[in-house]
Amino acid sequence: MIPQEIIRRKRNGEELGPADINSFIAALAAGHLSEGQIGAFAMAVWFKGMSRAETVALTLAMANSGDRLQWADIDRPVADKHSTGGVGDNVSLMLAPITAACGLAVPMISGRGLGHTGGTLDKLESIPGYRITPDAHLFHKVVKEAGCAIIGQTGTLAPADGRLYAVRDVTATVDSIPLITASILSKKLAAGLQTLVLDVKVGNGAFMADRTQAEILAQSLVEVANGAGVKTSALITDMNQPLADAAGNAVEMRNCLDFLAGGKADTRLQTVVLAFAAEMLVKSGIVASSDEAEGMARRALSSGRAAEIFARMVSMLGGPADLIEKPDKYLARAPVKKPVPASRAGWLSACDVRGIGVSVIDLGGGRRHPQDRIDHRVGFSELLPLGTRVSAGEPIAVVHAADEAAAERAAAALAAHYRITEEKPEQTPVISARI
CATH class of the missing domain: 3.40.1030.10 (Nucleoside phosphorylase/phosphoribosyltransferase catalytic domain)
Structure with a gap:
C-alpha cells in the first residue's frame, strides 16, 4: 500500500475499494502515516465525499482497528x-x-x-x-x-x-x-x-x-x-x-x-x-x-x-451506594446561587442555546482547552421552557457559580440569551422526524 496513491485517487474523485481503505486505516492505526498524509486524506474526503459503500468500509476498518467487545454470555439484546x-x-x-x-x-x-x-x-x-x-x-x-x-x-x-x-x-x-x-x-x-x-x-x-x-x-x-x-x-x-x-x-x-x-x-x-x-x-x-x-x-x-x-x-462503578437517597451528601453545590430575572413581562419566545452552553463554560463548567479542569458545581437550573408567560423580574433560571462576580456575569449573559415578546410563540415539536 502506497499512501500517497490512495490520497491521489481520492483527491481525483475516484472510489476507493475496501482493500484500499482497510490498508490505509491499518497503517494509520499502526502509526505508519504522517500527520500530513492523514490530513491530506481527510481533506480529499472533505472535498470529494465518499459513496455509501466507501463510508461503510471506512467505518468497519476503523471499528476493526482495535478491540471489539463480545457479549455472548448475556442473554439480552445489546x-x-x-x-x-x-x-x-x-x-x-x-x-x-x-x-x-x-x-x-x-x-x-x-x-x-x-x-x-x-x-x-x-x-x-x-x-x-x-x-x-x-x-x-x-x-x-x-x-x-x-x-x-x-x-x-x-x-x-x-x-x-x-x-x-x-x-x-x-x-x-x-x-x-x-x-x-x-x-x-x-x-x-x-x-x-x-x-x-x-x-x-x-x-x-x-x-x-x-x-x-x-x-x-x-x-x-x-x-x-x-x-x-x-x-x-x-x-x-x-x-x-x-x-x-x-x-x-x-x-x-x-x-x-x-x-x-x-x-x-x-x-x-x-x-x-x-x-x-x-x-x-x-x-x-x-x-x-x-x-x-x-x-x-x-x-x-x-x-x-x-x-x-x-x-x-x-x-x-465505584460511586456511593446511597446516591439516590442522599444526593446532597455527594453532589457538590456551588457556593453562590442567583436568580436570573426576566427583563420584561411577556412570553419567552426564543433563546440562544449555543450562548447558554458557552455561558456554562464561562462559569467553569466546561473546557476552553483539553487540559482544563471542570468545576462540576456550576451551571444553570430551573430554566423555564419557551412558551412560558413571565412577569418583569420573575426568575427565568437560577445561576450556580463559584463566586458573586461570576454569578453576576452569568446572570446578565443568560438574560441576554432569551427573547421575550408580547405574543405567545408557536410551540415546536421536540421530535420532528424518524429515519
Missing part, C-alpha cells in the same frame, strides 16, 4: 443510543437504566463535552468515586449484572478514530458527513451492539443548525450502520432550547435523579427519553409496538426499577 450533542441533553443518564429495566443490555460508551455542548462523562464525574474508565472485566460485569454501564471510550476501542479525529480537529475537516459518520459508528460497532438508535439534534444549539443537513447526516448514519450489520434508526430532535431545565454537570445529575424519581413528568425531556426508550425496545424486539414499549418504560420509571438499576450501576 443496544445503545448516541446523540450528536446539545445543551441540557442528559437523556443517556436516564435512558440506559430505563431500557435495562425493560430487558435490554446497554453498554453505553459516552463522551466528554465538545464545544458548547455538555458531555455525559463530565456529568458522571460529579459523582464521587465513579469510574468512567473501568477495565474490560468490570465493564462486562456491570452490564451483565446491573443491565447497563455508562463509561468512556478506552484507547483500545477504535483507536484509528482517535488519531484521525485529532488531525481533523486541526485541519478544518471535522464537518464531513462521511468522516462524522465513520467516527460515530466505528466506536458503536466496536462495542458489539446489535441495535442502535441515534438522536440527531437540529437547531441553534446543535452542531447541525440546518434541518436539511441534519437529515442528510441522519440518513448517512442509519444507512451506514445498517450496512455494517447493526439495526439502526434515528430521530431528529429540536435543540432550539435546552432539553432539560438544567445545564451543567452536578445540576444535570440532580435533574437526572429527580427524573428517575418521577419529578419531570410532562416535560420535553420526558417526551424524548420515552421516545428513545420505545425506539430501542421495538428495534431490539422486546415488544412489537411503540405504544406498548412506552408503557413498559413508564412502568420502569413509576415502579422505581429504573432508579434501582441506576443506583446499582453507580455503586458497581
Whole structure:
C-alpha cells in the first residue's frame, strides 16, 4: 500500500475499494502515516465525499482497528443510543437504566463535552468515586449484572478514530458527513451492539443548525450502520432550547435523579427519553409496538426499577451506594446561587442555546482547552421552557457559580440569551422526524 496513491485517487474523485481503505486505516492505526498524509486524506474526503459503500468500509476498518467487545454470555439484546450533542441533553443518564429495566443490555460508551455542548462523562464525574474508565472485566460485569454501564471510550476501542479525529480537529475537516459518520459508528460497532438508535439534534444549539443537513447526516448514519450489520434508526430532535431545565454537570445529575424519581413528568425531556426508550425496545424486539414499549418504560420509571438499576450501576462503578437517597451528601453545590430575572413581562419566545452552553463554560463548567479542569458545581437550573408567560423580574433560571462576580456575569449573559415578546410563540415539536 502506497499512501500517497490512495490520497491521489481520492483527491481525483475516484472510489476507493475496501482493500484500499482497510490498508490505509491499518497503517494509520499502526502509526505508519504522517500527520500530513492523514490530513491530506481527510481533506480529499472533505472535498470529494465518499459513496455509501466507501463510508461503510471506512467505518468497519476503523471499528476493526482495535478491540471489539463480545457479549455472548448475556442473554439480552445489546443496544445503545448516541446523540450528536446539545445543551441540557442528559437523556443517556436516564435512558440506559430505563431500557435495562425493560430487558435490554446497554453498554453505553459516552463522551466528554465538545464545544458548547455538555458531555455525559463530565456529568458522571460529579459523582464521587465513579469510574468512567473501568477495565474490560468490570465493564462486562456491570452490564451483565446491573443491565447497563455508562463509561468512556478506552484507547483500545477504535483507536484509528482517535488519531484521525485529532488531525481533523486541526485541519478544518471535522464537518464531513462521511468522516462524522465513520467516527460515530466505528466506536458503536466496536462495542458489539446489535441495535442502535441515534438522536440527531437540529437547531441553534446543535452542531447541525440546518434541518436539511441534519437529515442528510441522519440518513448517512442509519444507512451506514445498517450496512455494517447493526439495526439502526434515528430521530431528529429540536435543540432550539435546552432539553432539560438544567445545564451543567452536578445540576444535570440532580435533574437526572429527580427524573428517575418521577419529578419531570410532562416535560420535553420526558417526551424524548420515552421516545428513545420505545425506539430501542421495538428495534431490539422486546415488544412489537411503540405504544406498548412506552408503557413498559413508564412502568420502569413509576415502579422505581429504573432508579434501582441506576443506583446499582453507580455503586458497581465505584460511586456511593446511597446516591439516590442522599444526593446532597455527594453532589457538590456551588457556593453562590442567583436568580436570573426576566427583563420584561411577556412570553419567552426564543433563546440562544449555543450562548447558554458557552455561558456554562464561562462559569467553569466546561473546557476552553483539553487540559482544563471542570468545576462540576456550576451551571444553570430551573430554566423555564419557551412558551412560558413571565412577569418583569420573575426568575427565568437560577445561576450556580463559584463566586458573586461570576454569578453576576452569568446572570446578565443568560438574560441576554432569551427573547421575550408580547405574543405567545408557536410551540415546536421536540421530535420532528424518524429515519
